[in-house]
Amino acid sequence: MNSLNIEYCAKCGRCNEVCPSYKVFLNESYSPRGRVRLISALKNKELSETDLLRRRLLSCLLCGSCLVCPVGISIPEYIYETRANMNKALNLYPFKFFSLHPDLFFSVLKTISPLLKFFKRYQLKKLSYFRIEKEKNSLKIYSKPLAKGRFAIFFGCSTNYMLPSLKQSLISLLNKLGYEVLIPKQHCCGAPLFSAGFKKEAVALLEKNLKIYNSFSIDGVLTPCPTCAHTIGELYKNYVGENIKVMNLSKVLEDSFELKSSQEAIFHISCHMKNYVKDDLNLSKLLKNSGFLIKLEDGCCGFAGLFSFLFERESIDILNKKVLKYKNVDMLITSCPNCLLQFKFVLRKNVLHYVEIFNENLRKE
Ligand code: SF4
Ligand code: SF4
Structure with missing residues (x-):
């Protein structure tokens, strides 16, 4: 971890001002400063792990807005670490299943998609509005004569299964700009596993992704998903000391756009x-x-x-x-x-x- 020790928290509240969960819960124990205090108390054994405490720590969106901390404390890093050590409630297991088996997960969703609109859960209803696309998950190459370079794409699950036009747009844009595009077998980036605290499974998944992307000779990896970009391009390093080389699209576009x-x-x-x-x-x-x-x-x-x-x-x-x-x-x-x-x-x-x-x-x- 690069973050400064939470014991140095000056309780200034700068993080509370920008935290979306604090703005909606309006309760100090659902704020970044409150979570810092809870994690510290948990580490120092002043508090024991209860359902209520887990709820407060799971209510962090891991959005990173609190990285404005003037002292340099990275609250998301502490949240990841604490969640990894917490007991897992049953409602976290669907996230583990989804992240490890996205193909199967989306196959099931596709099958039941006409019924999704009848579910009360908002996120399931939402899925009924989008067509779930499934295609063979294998290496694809979109070559370009006299290519300027070669990029691999990491789509991320939402794009891969639910946004076919975004997939096509990224491939087509890179081809038009003169690059060869390589799409390796796609897996989840592991963000849902880290987020739910399934660290062992997340590390196994990131090793699998690293092996795939390291096996190609490429100029870099592009992804339309900033959560995937952060996970594969930064977070992996905290766990196995190595990242996937993610490029920002603006860099690729700047000369030719x-x-x-x-x-x-x-x-x-x-x-x-x-x-x-x-x-x-x-x-x-x-x-x-x-x-x-x-x-x-x-x-x-x-x-x-x-x-x-x-x-x-x-x-x-x-x-x-x-x-x-x-x-x-x-x-x-x-x-x-x-x-x-x-x-x-x-x-x-x-x-x-x-x-x-x-x-x-x-x-x-
Ligand atoms: S911004 Fe940093 S120092 Fe200030 S309350 Fe939040 S965690 Fe503590
Ligand atoms: S990462 Fe968590 S604690 Fe920090 S601002 Fe976002 S929701 Fe709040």
Whole structure:
């Protein structure tokens, strides 16, 4: 861990000001500063592990907003570590199953998808709106004569199974820019396992992913999902000392990119994009330079994987606040496939990922 010891917390509350879960629970024990205090008490054996304590620690979205801590404490790192040592309630096991067997998980979902709209759970209802796509999970190469370079893609599960147009857009954009594209066998990045505290299984999965991506001669890996980018490009190193070399798309685009558009749009920056990947300003510059009248917005969409299933009411509250802001815009550009699914289900209009925007406009050029 790189983070400073939590015992140095100055209790300044800077982290509370930016925490989406604190804003919705309005309770100090559901705030980053409160969680620091709870983790410290747990470590010092002043508190024992109870259901209530687990609930408070599971209510963190791992969004990284609290990385603004002036002392340098990384609360998400402590949350990962503490969850890994906690007892696992039964409701965490579906996340383990999903992360280890996404093919099987989405096959089941596809089979029962006509019934999903009758479920009360919001996230299941949401899945009924999107077509689940399944194709053979094997190595694919989209070659390009006289290629400038070669990139591998890590789609992430949401894109891989639910957003076929985003998949095609990324492949097509890279091909148009003159790169050969390689799509290795796709697995989950392991974020749901880390998030639910299944560390042993997460490490086995990340070793599998590292082996796959290290076996190719490539210039780097691109992913449309900032949560995957953070997991495979940063988090892996904390556990096995090695990352997958993830590239920011703005770097790939900067020399060759030229668009013509004057459309107004909101560019919604996801938490992982803003707090970990940090490609948001470069991407928005590319959009603005090309004529898009972009308004930047950040803040949680309410999904955060585990959080939206365990804390459904609070997740919907967070989403609704964003929807109020976005409901009248003609176009919403997202920087994350999971935010895209959240907003598309509610807004039912022009919600696109920035990769789709870049690909679409480059084609027109
Ligand atoms: S910002 Fe850092 S020092 Fe301040 S309360 Fe939060 S964890 Fe403690
Ligand atoms: S990671 Fe996000 S939700 Fe968790 S404590 Fe920090 S700001 Fe709050």
